[in-house]
Amino acid sequence: MNREELHDGWRLTAVGGPVPDAVAGRTVPAAVPGSVHLDLLDAGLIEDPYADRVEAGLTWLHRTSWRYTLDFAAEPAADRADLVFDGLDTVATIRLNGTVLGRTANMHRSHRFDVRGLLRASGNELTVDLRPALEHAEAVERALGKRPRAYRHPFNTVRKMACSFGWDWGPDLQTAGIWRPVRLERWHSARLARVRPLVTVDADGTGRVTVHADVERACHAPLDVAVSIAGRSARGEIAPGDTTATVVVTVPDADLWWPAGYGDQPRYPLSVELSAGGAVLDRHDRRVGFRTITVDTEPDAIGTPFTFVVNGKPVFAKGANWIPDDHFLTRITRERLARRVDQALGAHLNLLRVWGGGIYESEDFYDVCDERGILVWQDFPFACAAYPEEDPLWTEVDAEAREQVARLTPHPSLALWCGNNENLWGHADWRWREQLGGRSWGLRYYRDLLPAIVAELDPTRAYAPGSPYSPGTVHPNDPDHGTRHEWDVWNRVGYTRYRDHVPRFCAEFGFEGPPTWATLTRWLHDRPLSTSSPAFQAHQKAEDGAGKLERGLAPHLPPPSTFEDWHWATQLNQARAVAFGVEHFRSWWPRTAGAVVWQLNDCWPVTSWAAIDYGERPKPLWYALKHAFAPRLFTVQPRDGAEVVIAVNDTDEDWTGDLRLAWRGFDGSLLDGDTLPFSVPARSAAVAGKAGGRREVLVAESGDVRLVHVFGEDVEHPYEPAALTARAEPVPGGYRVAVTASALAVDVALLVDRVAPDAVVDDMLVTLLPGETRTFEVRTGATVAAGAFADPLVLRSANALVRRE
Structure with missing residues (x-):
């Protein structure tokens, strides 16, 4: 096999x-992989789409057609020569x-x-014509x-990132381009068309890799498939005329792959070789991890749980939704x-949910998650709409x-396939039925096609028809069954609700906030x-976003x-x-088995629900998650009409000690105190003591874990402003x-980004009692004036x- 990138x-x-005069008739260099917007930006023909109001001036791109052209030479072909596009965006x-x-x-x-x-020895011309995805979608809709x-x-109505x-x-830019690699592949006799390793662990701890190899042939000779991992190997033969082989390799006492916080993430190199007559024709190398992943949905006295179980151990999903x-x-x-x-x-996250309005992410994304122990919940790309x-x-x-x-089966981080985002809920609650008039809306994808494909190609993982989802005839967003999205807090009611x-x-809950000052x-x-x-x-795209921010703030500040x-x-x-919600959900473990925040990241500079803004800077929300997911x-x-202190222990060791409680006035004076022994088993939550009803300050601590809880709302309290x-x-x-x-x-x-754009502080959102000092570590390459960190807009x-x- 010879591969040549183009x-x-x-x-x-x-x-x-509707091409502007400045662009009409111009031919510019194109980056591949790339996109039209970036090529025009590099050529100086458009301003940066993310700046100010530039987005609004680029709507002409929605209905413009483009041609990519490449001239190249080619060596004489072997038995076969294939032109491979890993991704075209979109109508080409x-x-x-x-x-x-x-x-x-x-x-x-891919195509x-x-x-x-x-192919010619020289003077080959390759063109890719892209017509507007919007016009294609409109035609399909008609x-x-x-x-x-x-x-x-x-x-x-088009299979493009929604x-x-x-x-x-996010912005309405409607990208177009050759967005993933292009190459020329020359091969003879046969090639590995698809390698699908299914990795499991037997009850006795033996790791089992079942490699399904599909080949494309240019000959009728017998073929051999050799699989090796961890010093062990096995072979399979593909008879003339056949195109598949299944080879099983076992690894006794395999080291297990665990999510972050539960253990290490060992991975093993896996090699698959295709040969004929002793000559190697093609080879596939990657790394795999041994683990079992299931989702417990066995009905109980409450309803239907939804609990990830890794290597037999229930896991509380501390997660965030991921967008491109x-x-x-x-x-x-x-x-x-x-x-x-x-x-x-x-x-302290251990799960990312790849949301259904985006893409199937790159190999790099899943490989990074494999390395670091981040579980991946993968939506199929369907979101917030009825699909024909x-x-x-x-x-x-x-x-x-x-x-x-098939592509993603090797990744130990991949934990769940999910049919869609909010489409089952939309059909139930968003007046879709009367608008559809009996037309199809996607149910057969989620109930028939997709689960059948997962069962056939990746039976080692669970499938959920959607998110939110409840089984049977139960409302899809029922809190007692399956997964729930909680959006009333942002849209209608205060976060204490x-x-x-x-x-x-x-699986979704969140609240908006602006990006950091430096990004803004x-x-x-x-x-x-x-x-x-x-x-x-x-750069505020949410419906009534400003009004919801104002109404959400009013009860508190x-x-x-x-x-x-x-x-x-x-x-x-x-x-x-968001921290309020996280702590509530964690306090109910194991009844509540996951809190997946909307959202971790941004795709451009915007006021949004993200914890990390487009400039890669952590917002205060990120620090709140760091505390709430500790x-x-x-x-x-x-609990039962009283306020209590709940201890959440998401470690493998029992947590025992003395809980020291101190009720203090706003001036720091000690009003009352108590010391109580407490014990919380590993991976559990339990009441540790009563919080009392005083509308002042409670300090609860044991060892290096401390809570300072202010009763009531800030707007009510006589804080010292300086x-x-x-x-x-x-x-x-x-x-x-x-x-x-x-x-x-x-x-x-x-807020150290105000001091230097590259500055990052190790912690924030720390409450100090009178007389206390807290030392913060700030990373920056800048030289900063001595008093900059005391500026009232920074401190x-x-x-x-x-x-x-």
């Missing part, structure tokens, strides 16, 4: 549509030397074309009938993915799902910058008087809201900042937002 020398030209016609090779309309698939009779959807464009058409956190990490997908590197997954680990079940979509979905399920429900597994001001240049300035509003105060107050409120946690929760001082000293790699409180200081934070707390009368 990435250099491409050219891009607009060939139809491919020609080689004037001959049409094929037409595509699915960015979630392979036999070109052995078309042919099949309109189906309800969450947004304006018919993203549900959020490419805009979402309530850049709207321009080809800018997402392995290094960027590794940084993002490391940030997830830094917040007729062709051309049915055939495309079938082919796409088969390819992607998270406690209204005790779901079996909360890097991309938005309104002067003055305000919540009503044009660019700021262009006074209306901010400046934009800077608004920025801090809404970030703080976002962090508190392996050991004290949290105040209501309670903090800071002293900074340079240290290798940054600064050490000692913050001292002269009075109770609630949710102390250093923040809830105190300064609550003005004394």
